[in-house]
Amino acid sequence: MNVLSNELKATGPTPESAGVPAVTTARRRRIVIYSLRVLLLVVIIGGWEFGTRIGMIDKFFWGQPSGIWNQIVTWVMQGTAQGPLWEQIAVTLEETIGGFAIGVVLGVIFGVVLGRNQFLADILGPYIKAANSIPRVTLAPLFAIGLGLGIQSKIALAAVLVFFIVFFNAFQGVREVDRNLLANARILGASQWQLTTAVIIPSALTWIIASLHTSFSFALVGAVVGEFIGGLQGIGLVIQTAGATFNANGVFAAITILAVVALLSEALVTALEHRLLRWRPTTVSDVTI
């Protein structure tokens, strides 16, 4: 009874129970969590599949897991209407990474410059707030007109989405730099430039990196929405084509592919975070899902 109740309340921070070594408890907890996760997936996918088989869910509108899987297999084997699947993934990734890189670099530069310069921040502040209040996906048609249907317009949209997230985080990060650290660096002989590169940026890095998680998914949104609005290639276009031909399985298949891409890139950002912020005590970032 005691053991059972411990497993049930395993979500608590440290399940301690008399006589059971902590390692065993932790391992048992992990096994329970993983099996419940798999069970949940099986119930949802299985229920969905079963529901479509008995006709409770209309597979024409809501798709069917086996159909989604077949669609992915077909795309992999025979390619999509727009060409080989990997090419579509590559195009969307290229737009995402391009926009992400441009947005991050510009966001960090603007954030640091404005964070360091109160005068400039006071002048530009209202305009940045105004620009930030615009729902930025609405810029997509503008970029399509100005930059054409190629990847440039998608990169621009992704970059704009990323820029504001990174900018605000970098700006705040610079503002929050410990005054003691600044004073210490100045006494130790830092020039203004050294103060920026050796104290302010490393110290704001915690903020900047935290923003990279959200901004990568925003870059992906930018690329896909850009392809919706008008594109020649990419997963967004695959989704749009599937939607236009009432191919629900196709939409779900493309979403699944995007999800895998997003999760992989998220893992990359996390790895980067661990690399850059390894000086931090581990307790800070132990909230992982």
Place this chain on the structure above:
Amino acid sequence: MTTDSSALTQNTTSRATSAIELRAVTKRFLTPTGQPYTAILDVSLNVAPGEFCAVVGPTGCGKSTTLGLISGLDRPSSGEVQVMGEPVQGIDPCIGYVFQSDAVFPWKNVLSNVATGPLFRGQPKAEALQHAREWVARVGLTGFEDHYPHQLSGGMRKRVALAQTFINEPQILLMDEPFSALDVQTRTLMEDELLNLWSSLSASVVFVTHDLEEAISLADRVCVLTAGPGTVKGIYSIDLPRPRKVEEIRFEPRFVQLYQEIWEDLRNEVMISYERTKQRA
């Protein structure tokens, strides 16, 4: 910024006698509510080359403000601050400053933290790291070069801060309650360590503390400030022989005598400051 010509002409005469000189220095701040607040009022103080001067006073008497003015991080509202016979304009490279809270860089390991000063000052990297390695050894942290500050104890972080400051070989050393966050045993050890390092460096020290025992055991002179706005209430020469052992000197009869004498002076100020905080609460 007002520099009158009479002060400039006096430079030449004061150069030899004082490493640090404060002349009728007043510093006012604006509080967040917009009220002017006088931190220190009309403070005059001289510190001779190689002298260890402790500044004691109750909480909020402007001890840290004084250090800020000497370091050049802050400017006085009136009066003049001179360091090595020159009026303070910006941060002088001959100054070292050990802060009250942790000011070591958390993203740098021990070795790079210690090497920060020389690197900022343009020393080649290999040379700076070599130099830093020596200083890490001198403060007894050999083997911890690759550790990050959060992996160290409070006392060890203070050692890093000391090495980081001393590696620049400052002629003027400003210390703002550097050991106040440490436990009593570690504190005594660090005080001894400081005296050792200081004797090899022969810098002028201004050591701010609220702990009179610490002030007497370390300093050549103790300066008592009044409750805010801080003014100089009294200056006492500490004629205890050097080299001193901090953990032993506290039991010397002369130490006790000095302690009682200065405490008489300090107690009133501490009471005033205490009454004020009670009223505010």
